[in-house]
Amino acid sequence: MKHALTIFRVSLLTVVLLPHALWAGVVNIEPGAASAKLAKTAQVHTTAFQIALADHPEFLKSGKQMRKLRAKLRGQTIARVEYMHPGGTRVYHGRSGHSIRSTLASLKSGNRSSRPSEGTTTSGSDSETSLVDLSDDVAADAAEQVYYPENTREDARARLLPEEESVVQARDIGDGHVHAWDAEIKVFRTIENDIRTGVVLPGGKITGYVSKTICASCRAAIEEFAGEFDVTVDLYEMIEAGKDLPRTPTTVIEKSQASSRHLAKARKIDVDHRIDPQRIGNRRHVSWPGEARIDAFFLEESAQRATEDAGELAACDR
Numbered sequence: 087m088k089h090a091l092t093i094f095r096v097s098l099l100t101v102v103l104l105p106h107a108l109w110a111g112v113v114n115i116e117p118g119a120a121s122a123k124l125a126k127t128a129q130v131h132t133t134a135f136q137i138a139l140a141d142h143p144e145f146l147k148s149g150k151q152m153r154k155l156r157a158k159l160r161g162q163t164i165a166r167v168e169y170m171h172p173g174g175t176r177v178y179h180g181r182s183g184h185s186i187r188s189t190l191a192s193l194k195s196g197n198r199s200s201r202p203s204e205g206t207t208t209s210g211s212d213s214e215t216s217l218v219d220l221s222d223d224v225a226a227d228a229a230e231q232v233y234y235p236e237n238t239r240e241d242a243r244a245r246l247l248p249e250e251e252s253v254v255q256a257r258d259i260g261d262g263h264v265h266a267w268d269a270e271i272k273v274f275r276t277i278e279n280d281i282r283t284g285v286v287l288p289g290g291k292i293t294g295y296v297s298k299t300i301c302a303s304c305r306a307a308i309e310e311f312a313g314e315f316d317v318t319v320d321l322y323e324m325i326e327a328g329k330d331l332p333r334t335p336t337t338v339i340e341k342s343q344a345s346s347r348h349l350a351k352a353r354k355i356d357v358d359h360r361i362d363p364q365r366i367g368n369r370r371h372v373s374w375p376g377e378a379r380i381d382a383f384f385l386e387e388s389a390q391r392a393t394e395d396a397g398e399l400a401a402c403d404r
């Protein structure tokens with residue numbers, strides 16, 4: 087008994103005295119809720135499509151294509167990742183999927199990657215087929231910065247960056263999807279690029295939110311990143327809700343599911359409003375990190391009220 091107590095004391099002492107460095111590089115992923123923050127990030131990405139559509143007048147003529155685009159945008163995984171480092175804090179705003187140009191092209195041709203991804207359960211399910219060449223799409227994505235607000239010290243768009251020389255690698259996890267366009271890959275590769283170019287410092291702490299469950303490919307890539315750059319990572323993934331979600335969510339999972347459902351509603355309202363042939367052209371960027379009035383939308387509303395206020399939210403970009 088005395089012996090056991092000694093071991094307990096020694097291990098307690100070890101835990102207390104462990105240097106911080108031993109915790110750095112640890113990745114923790116758990117269910118969470120952050121629908122307002124994610125809705126704002128989604129809004130900036132949707133607005134980029136809204137602005138870009140002015141350069142694709144032929145796309146606007148097809149109601150079917152526009153419907154497919156709305157479904158596509160509602161289903162994309164959104165990631166909002168805050169990096170607190172010794173020199174400051176920067177928030178990275180990512181979405182899954184191809185460049186705007188390739189997204190519109192694949193919806194026009196009606197290939198497999200144009201299928202809406204509703205009803206799926208992981209971010210991987212929103213992944214793209216390999217019909218688009220990654221390096222071509224990297225160039226297209228870079229050119230599309232004009233459709234986004236300028237990056238600031240505090241906020242940045244997560245870009246599609248080349249996979250060569252990156253520790254953030256998408257993997258084949260045997261699910262039939264290509265994960266190179268996952269939102270998390272874009273976010274962590276953009277942070278890696280910022281660290282390598284001195285925009286931010288290594289050795290910081292990440293707190294992030296992802297609108298769907300994080301796939302095995304992204305988990306492995308994030309762990310590589312965390313180890314390489316000595317970064318502690320806390321990520322909260324939102325669990326998609328089934329039909330049996332109780333009215334009053336109590337568990338962590340149920341709260342995450344309720345939040346996921348709120349986010350889906352807010353995104354549908356915003357996407358239906360913006361991706362409308364009547365509202366394309368001469369649009370202003372929505373500044374990072376998205377419009378503050380979305381917060382009120384989530385704070386005040388039950389799901390019922392949210393639907394009633396659809397018109398109010400829809401008027402927000404005037």
Ligand SMILES: [Zn+2]
Binds near residue numbers: 270
């Ligand atoms: Zn993934």
